[in-house]
Amino acid sequence: MQIIDTGIYRFALTSDVKHVHSVAKSLYADSSERDLPVDFKVRLVFDSLVRRFIKPQISFYADQHSPFKPLPLSQAPAVLEWGMNWCVAAHEYSKLLIHAAVLVKNGKAIIFPALPGSGKSTLTAHLGLSGWETYSDEMAIIDIDTAMVNPVYRPVCLKNNSIDLIKKWHPEAFFTPTCVDTQKGDVAHVKVLDWHRYQNLQKVPIVAVVFPKYAAETELTIYSLSQLYGFNSLSKNAFNYNVLGATAFNTVDKIIKSSSLFEIQYNNLKDVDAFLTEDIIG
Amino acid sequence: MPEEKSQNYSLFPGSRLVWFHDGSGVAIYSGYSGDTTFLNNKKPDIVYSEFPISSSNLAKADLIKYLNLGEESAKSVIQRLLSEKVLWAN
Numbered sequence: 001m002q003i004i005d006t007g008i009y010r011f012a013l014t015s016d017v018k019h020v021h022s023v024a025k026s027l028y029a030d031s032s033e034r035d036l037p038v039d040f041k042v043r044l045v046f047d048s049l050v051r052r053f054i055k056p057q058i059s060f061y062a063d064q065h066s067p068f069k070p071l072p073l074s075q076a077p078a079v080l081e082w083g084m085n086w087c088v089a090a091h092e093y094s095k096l097l098i099h100a101a102v103l104v105k106n107g108k109a110i111i112f113p114a115l116p117g118s119g120k121s122t123l124t125a126h127l128g129l130s131g132w133e134t135y136s137d138e139m140a141i142i143d144i145d146t147a148m149v150n151p152v153y154r155p156v157c158l159k160n161n162s163i164d165l166i167k168k169w170h171p172e173a174f175f176t177p178t179c180v181d182t183q184k185g186d187v188a189h190v191k192v193l194d195w196h197r198y199q200n201l202q203k204v205p206i207v208a209v210v211f212p213k214y215a216a217e218t219e220l221t222i223y224s225l226s227q228l229y230g231f232n233s234l235s236k237n238a239f240n241y242n243v244l245g246a247t248a249f250n251t252v253d254k255i256i257k258s259s260s261l262f263e264i265q266y267n268n269l270k271d272v273d274a275f276l277t278e279d280i281i282g
Numbered sequence: 283m284p285e286e287k288s289q290n291y292s293l294f295p296g297s298r299l300v301w302f303h304d305g306s307g308v309a310i311y312s313g314y315s316g317d318t319t320f321l322n323n324k325k326p327d328i329v330y331s332e333f334p335i336s337s338s339n340l341a342k343a344d345l346i347k348y349l350n351l352g353e354e355s356a357k358s359v360i361q362r363l364l365s366e367k368v369l370w371a372n
Contacts (some may be wrong), residue, residue, distance in 0.1 A: 178310075221321035226302070227304045228302050228322060229306070231300075231302070232309075234318055235318055245316050246296055249300075249309070249311040249318060253300050256302075267315075273368055
């Protein structure tokens with residue numbers, strides 16, 4: 001059994017696949033020395049003897065539940081990360097979870113809710129390796145009382161062309177081996193924090209919500225959004241909004257009232273960095 | 283129809299209305315269904331007034347004033363809030 005400590009949640013991993021353990025170790029080994037209870041017991045296993053040897057497939061289990069169909073063995077490290085995301089999204093009801101990246105500078109958080117293909121993860125990885133603190137690539141974990149956002153110790157999931165782009169811009173960063181031909185295309189994870197740096201991160205207030213949209217032909221264009229649009233979009237991007245009910249409504253209200261709201265279209269991350277740093281963080 | 287007879291309203295238990303201070307509209311949480319709906323302000327130069335959430339006996343005339351939509355539109359909105367059980371006719 002291997003402990004995967006993401007700071008706020010701890011996973012106990014068992015697997016038939018040594019490769020999964022070695023990739024998990026490369027991402028989380030520096031975090032897993034604390035003697036604390038685990039939140040989720042997860043397994044990556046072969047469902048049948050046939051599928052161990054013929055076109056091998058792997059299944060993810062959280063306790064006895066398997067939320068995904070079996071996937072090719074070569075995708076096992078990516079399946080583990082997706083499974084860990086699922087565990088949190090399906091079981092965390094004490095905090096508001098918004099499908100968004102979170103970047104922090106000078107103790108101020110900006111959250112980036114976005115649809116797939118918006119360039120969110122590329123933006124997160126690049127800025128996370130260029131002076132910003134990456135609190136999350138996948139979900140903003142927000143306290144319901146204070147509307148402050150929590151850091152989580154996870155890598156950034158890169159897809160397709162963004163893998164080579166980030167490798168080119170940040171050759172010193174650690175990347176997991178690329179899983180090819182997954183349902184999301186080619187996938188690799190890049191480590192944007194080490195555990196020592198993570199331990200110094202604190203909950204911080206959200207000062208802006210930015211909806212990014214990569215557009216190859218468009219220079220940085222900034223649109224100010226109404227509070228109504230921002231509220232509507234944030235609530236639709238929350239994993240557990242309907243479960244939390246009025247609590248989620250109140251938390252989104254706090255975020256909207258304390259945040260600047262923008263949509264940006266961009267084709268250059270340096271321009272985005274300058275806008276976020278100078279005009280939002282200030 | 284109870285809303286035609288009544289002139290006073292309360293928020294249904296658990297319901298919430300949030301007025302957006304940029305004038306873009308109102309977010310409504312129904313304590314009955316758990317649904318969130320929105321009213322777009324079609325006159326963004328006119329900002330909604332926020333009535334006290336603790337109001338337990340709000341006069342119809344005051345509610346129309348707070349919604350700031352004109353009487354016919356406000357009545358339509360009130361009808362909707364009643365049907366979604368955000369408001370309760372006293």
